[in-house]
Amino acid sequence: MNLRQKALVLMVASVFVTGCASSLSGDSYSRSEARQAQAVQIGTVVSTRPVKIEGTKTGLGAVTGGALGGVAANSIGGGRGKALATIAGAAVGVLAGAAAEEGMTKSQGVEILVTLDGTHTTRAYVQAADGTQFYAGQRVSITTTREGTSRVNPI
Known part of the structure; x- marks a missing residue:
């Protein structure tokens, strides 16, 4: 050769x-996720921090x-x-x-702590850092697929 x-x-x-x-990232979907009903929750960002995704x-x-x-x-x-x-x-x-x-x-990510509306539940979500800015007090939607994949996006 x-x-x-x-x-x-x-x-x-x-x-x-x-x-x-x-x-x-929060705005990317797989082919199998497209055109599927997904659960949506609304919440408020408590805090964010940069993380590394292996x-x-x-x-x-x-x-x-x-x-x-x-x-x-x-x-x-x-x-x-x-x-x-x-x-x-x-x-x-x-x-x-x-x-x-x-x-x-590997990629850079962001961990977003969100308190869900109507509950006292705070959850951590990690997704790729795609330029979307999150800050404490910001209102966000959390979209979750049937398989359990969640995405956080500003409202």
Whole structure:
């Protein structure tokens, strides 16, 4: 495999790894959530704080990295050395691919504490920081799907 082919394989693999990340923002819905009835509650923001949302660990990055590392290292040496280089390249690729997947899919988030109207219940909601500003005293709606996914949006 020449250098151009290896670069193409790497680009395609990175698209697969980053393409698997779903949006965690308050205004994104999956295809299965669209056109479904959802419960809505109204409340008041008590406080907010920035949080970090971990990246995914599906194994796709590790598999892709292992394959790419093995292919890249296969061009090194000959005979037994080539086999050892391929194994080592695959092992390093697995570690690098797993780290790359997690790094590319982690995001900044916001934790929003909301007291729900008509109750004395305060709940914490975490979603991706998408530029929407939340502040104490702000009125918000909380939309919850049948599966339990909740989103907070200003009213």
